[in-house]
Amino acid sequence: MEQRFDAIIAGGGIAGSTSAAALARLGLKVLICEAGLPNERRLAGELVHPPVLSDLYALGLLAPLRGAGGFPVYGFALFRGADDEGLLLGYSEISGGRPASIAVEHARMTRALLDATASQHNVTLWYGARVLTVDDEGDTPRVTVCRAGVERQLSCRLVVSAEGRGAKLRRRAGIEVERGQPSWMVGYKLAHGRLPYPGYGHLFIGGPSVTLAYQISRTEVRVMFETGPDRDVPRDLLAPLPRPFRDDVERGIADGARQTAKVFGLQPERSSHGNVAVVGDAGGCVHPLTASGIAFCTGDPMRLARAVEGTLASGLDVELALRRYERARARPMRTRTALGPALVDTLSGTSPGSRLLRRGLFRYLARSPRGRAASLALLSTRQSSSAVMAREYAAVLMHALASLRDDDGDGRPSRLLPAVAELALRGTSTLRQML
Numbered sequence: 001m002e003q004r005f006d007a008i009i010a011g012g013g014i015a016g017s018t019s020a021a022a023l024a025r026l027g028l029k030v031l032i033c034e035a036g037l038p039n040e041r042r043l044a045g046e047l048v049h050p051p052v053l054s055d056l057y058a059l060g061l062l063a064p065l066r067g068a069g070g071f072p073v074y075g076f077a078l079f080r081g082a083d084d085e086g087l088l089l090g091y092s093e094i095s096g097g098r099p100a101s102i103a104v105e106h107a108r109m110t111r112a113l114l115d116a117t118a119s120q121h122n123v124t125l126w127y128g129a130r131v132l133t134v135d136d137e138g139d140t141p142r143v144t145v146c147r148a149g150v151e152r153q154l155s156c157r158l159v160v161s162a163e164g165r166g167a168k169l170r171r172r173a174g175i176e177v178e179r180g181q182p183s184w185m186v187g188y189k190l191a192h193g194r195l196p197y198p199g200y201g202h203l204f205i206g207g208p209s210v211t212l213a214y215q216i217s218r219t220e221v222r223v224m225f226e227t228g229p230d231r232d233v234p235r236d237l238l239a240p241l242p243r244p245f246r247d248d249v250e251r252g253i254a255d256g257a258r259q260t261a262k263v264f265g266l267q268p269e270r271s272s273h274g275n276v277a278v279v280g281d282a283g284g285c286v287h288p289l290t291a292s293g294i295a296f297c298t299g300d301p302m303r304l305a306r307a308v309e310g311t312l313a314s315g316l317d318v319e320l321a322l323r324r325y326e327r328a329r330a331r332p333m334r335t336r337t338a339l340g341p342a343l344v345d346t347l348s349g350t351s352p353g354s355r356l357l358r359r360g361l362f363r364y365l366a367r368s369p370r371g372r373a374a375s376l377a378l379l380s381t382r383q384s385s386s387a388v389m390a391r392e393y394a395a396v397l398m399h400a401l402a403s404l405r406d407d408d409g410d411g412r413p414s415r416l417l418p419a420v421a422e423l424a425l426r427g428t429s430t431l432r433q434m435l
């Protein structure tokens, strides 16, 4: 006899597992199909922000995540050169939030969440099964799944595409996407890497792009570079790393065991169509520097489950639920999409205006505890108001201008004028996008 499911989830990554757990908690019978991505060879998200822990706790998945190992993360340490002592931004500065989070190797995190979800009530996992198509005509979509070489058709009420960036069902459902320019990330796992502040996500600024490093276990550090298409790490990316960490990195690069990823921003025009909802990376992504991907992999399922729950009293109304999901997701996604590129440009842009903005950001963060808390709340997705983001960006602009009076600046008018002109133009256009 054919098994019946209320919801079918395509993809058993972080977004797929948490979607299944969130919907199963409402009493829906859920099937997760996972095609079998070789996560061990992938370079992908490992450092999660505190809101992820709260979502996972609500879904009974926090203990399994902690069981996967990892290392605590208390915030971020920003460095502007090899001799900089670092500027610390602590999660504990955000009022009412969790003071610490975690970083776990990607494959271990994904596997732990999928296994734990599969053991929950109302959840069935088909590993090695790929969702091929959704025939979304009418109330009950017909879903074609290929499992062990055999195609079968299933019916359900709701289909969730948790297929990652390259989601095929999203395309088939007719959801258009805007795709940004690609760049390449190269990652190394360093045994006994000596980070200046173990327990913090490190951002090393000063090269042509920002280098990210954090502890993923007691004895291992992940370091990630943004490179060109040849994926070689240029010397000028190593220059801003303080010693002895730089020695550890050079040794890791010489050993040669690396993982790579092609990254690009992706912005779908909507988050659902017919009976299909997109979650996690299938619903869009930004530069990994923000480390916000996993927060959407757990936040989207929570939003979806809340929208579904609101219709259950009179029987599952998928159309209404997905309309509510669309609305609930629009604001955080808009803030994330504006914040990602603005942050990348501020931290690594090479134009005179970007350099001035960077001075403004560091000045602001060093002088304003409220600014540090607000910036980290935005970065960690705890805060998603575009008005707050615009207010914080405006504060950075003001500090950039105020920094022109600081003693350590290069006050020559020939240098300042182009920077201020660029800042004024860019600041206005970024603020307009944010609001």
Ligand SMILES: Cc1cc2nc3c(=O)[nH]c(=O)nc-3n(C[C@H](O)[C@H](O)[C@H](O)COP(=O)(O)OP(=O)(O)OC[C@H]3O[C@@H](n4cnc5c(N)ncnc54)[C@H](O)[C@@H]3O)c2cc1C
Residues within 6 Å of the ligand: 010, 011, 012, 013, 014, 015, 016, 033, 034, 035, 036, 037, 043, 044, 045, 046, 047, 048, 049, 129, 130, 131, 132, 162, 163, 164, 165, 167, 168, 169, 185, 224, 261, 262, 263, 279, 280, 281, 282, 285, 288, 290, 291, 292, 293, 294, 295, 297
């Ligand atoms: C280099 C890099 C660094 C990053 N660093 C961070 C970070 O530090 N913090 C952070 O929060 N985020 C980070 N991210 C982002 C984070 O990795 C992603 O947001 C997250 O992994 C996306 O998870 P997902 O479940 O949406 O998609 P995926 O992890 O891509 O999972 C999709 C799954 O669906 C399966 N699948 C696909 N199609 C089908 C189908 N039709 N049927 C069945 N199964 C299917 C695939 O096999 C796969 O397992 C980083 C990303 C990159 C590239």
